[in-house]
Amino acid sequence: MxxxxxxxxxxxxxxxxxxxxxxxxxxxxxxxxxxxxxxxxxxxxxxxxxxxxxxxxxxxxxxxxxxxxxxxxxxxxxxxxxxxxxxxxxxxxxxxxxxxxxxxxxxxxxxxxxxxxxxxxxxxxxxxxxxxxxxxxxxxxxxxxxxxxxxxxxxxxxxxxxxxxFGAGESPQRLIPSLIAALRGQRAPFGVNASAYRDFLxxxxxxxxxxxxxxxxxxxxxxxSSGQPVQLQALIRQLAELLHAEPAPLLALASERPCEPALLVGDPQRLQALGWRPALSREQALHQTIQEAL
Incomplete structure (x- = not known):
């Protein structure tokens, strides 16, 4: 090959x-x-x-x-x-x-x-x-x-x-790097559709x-895809815990956004049938991403 x-x-x-x-x-x-x-x-x-x-x-x-x-x-x-x-x-x-x-x-x-x-x-x-x-x-x-x-x-x-x-090399303007930067005090807190579920990998x-x-x-x-969606407010709390930061400033700005889907997740069973499985749990992946951003 x-x-x-x-x-x-x-x-x-x-x-x-x-x-x-x-x-x-x-x-x-x-x-x-x-x-x-x-x-x-x-x-x-x-x-x-x-x-x-x-x-x-x-x-x-x-x-x-x-x-x-x-x-x-x-x-x-x-x-x-x-x-x-x-x-x-x-x-x-x-x-x-x-x-x-x-x-x-x-x-x-x-x-x-x-x-x-x-x-x-x-x-x-x-x-x-x-x-x-x-x-x-x-x-x-x-x-x-x-x-x-x-x-x-x-x-x-x-x-x-x-x-x-998400992970090393992505634009700092994307969601997870932006959340990390806000929790570290490197940028102002911002609002997200905290009740929505998304499929990150x-x-x-x-x-x-x-x-x-x-x-x-x-x-x-x-x-x-992971096939395991996470609610954005839970993602913020998980990142805050890993960073020993306070999630409240971000969560206080959360708002419902009817124009965005409440759920976006992919069914990965077809790919899994070929033998693929994610090697990292979400916590492991977020921890690795935080370390790479240092």
């Missing part, structure tokens, strides 16, 4: 690259800039949103497996950015070139934003796909097109719908989920 990996410099990509190394899997990166990690020796310079000779690019990589993570992910902007449309095109063209070159397996990172969140509990086979944002629509469109391309070439394709990852376990799909030759859509 030789993996062609995109998005290795991103939040999830760093964890995926670490997991690939731990397994000793031969990997070549597609990236715009030379990797900051000195351990990376196999990489190809490429801007996937620029005019690209996709056939030559894939031929240079000589990979058997494609793991595509790259996408526009700037916090707060990716939901509505027109760059989502360009990433649909880049994803499909890369997949088509990889299939034409005789690739054996394609795995792409999707998102829970493809689902209709009003259903709360999301199952691959039964929950409607009715995304409410341009980001979710673009990801779902990319999934349909990529699956069709792979089916035409008779190559298995797995689509991993990622639910609320440490990025290292997300990475292991994606690699499970890759190594098992999986086909179809899979939730990469």
């Amino acid at each position: 030789k993996v062609l990996l995109t998005g290795a410099s991103g939040f999830l990509g760093r964890h995926v690259l670490h997991s690939l190394r731990q397994r000793g899997i031969d990997t070549v990166l597609l990236c715009r800039q030379p990797p900051a990690d000195p351990k990376v020796t196999a990489w190809i310079a490429a801007d996937l949103l620029a005019s690209t000779d996709w056939v030559a690019l894939v031929a240079q990589a000589q990979a058997t497996h494609l793991l595509h993570l790259a996408w526009y992910a700037e916090h707060g902007r990716y939901w509505v950015s027109p760059l989502n449309l360009r990433w649909v095109d880049a994803t499909v063209q890369l997949t088509e070139a990889f299939c034409q070159a005789g690739g054996q397996q394609v795995v792409v990172a999707g998102t829970c934003a493809e689902y209709d969140w009003s259903h709360g509990y999301c199952r691959e086979e039964s929950t409607p796909l009715h995304p409410a944002t341009l980001y979710g629509v673009a990801k779902d469109a990319a999934r349909r097109l990529v699956m069709a391309v792979c089916q035409q070439h008779q190559i298995p394709c797995a689509w991993g719908r990622v639910f609320l990852p 440490h990025a290292s376990d997300v990475a292991e989920g994606l690699l499970t799909l890759l190594q098992q030759g999986a086909q179809g859509a899979y939730n990469i």
Whole structure:
């Protein structure tokens, strides 16, 4: 197995690259800039949103497996950015070139934003796909097109719908780093929809989920989620306990938000059937994230 990996410099990509190394899997990166990690020796310079000779690019990589993570992910902007449309095109063209070159397996990172969140509990086979944002629509469109391309070439394709990852390397503006900063007094307290339930999963376990799909030759859509939602007020209290801080300033600002789903959780049974399980409990994952943020 030789993996062609995109998005290795991103939040999830760093964890995926670490997991690939731990397994000793031969990997070549597609990236715009030379990797900051000195351990990376196999990489190809490429801007996937620029005019690209996709056939030559894939031929240079000589990979058997494609793991595509790259996408526009700037916090707060990716939901509505027109760059989502360009990433649909880049994803499909890369997949088509990889299939034409005789690739054996394609795995792409999707998102829970493809689902209709009003259903709360999301199952691959039964929950409607009715995304409410341009980001979710673009990801779902990319999934349909990529699956069709792979089916035409008779190559298995797995689509991993990622639910609320957290951990080292994520934007400090995201929820869990923001809560940690507020509890440490590094930023002002802010309000959250404290009664809502959300499905968080440490990025290292997300990475292991994606690699499970890759190594098992999986086909179809899979939730990469804990399946164990936590109420946000309980999350705040748990973080406060780990930080020896007072949760009251945050909880005092909590408010109901009818426009947000009361529950968002993914059913991970399909991925678990392939042998995957989260390695970290929520407490372990939060403790590790706090330590990494020091």
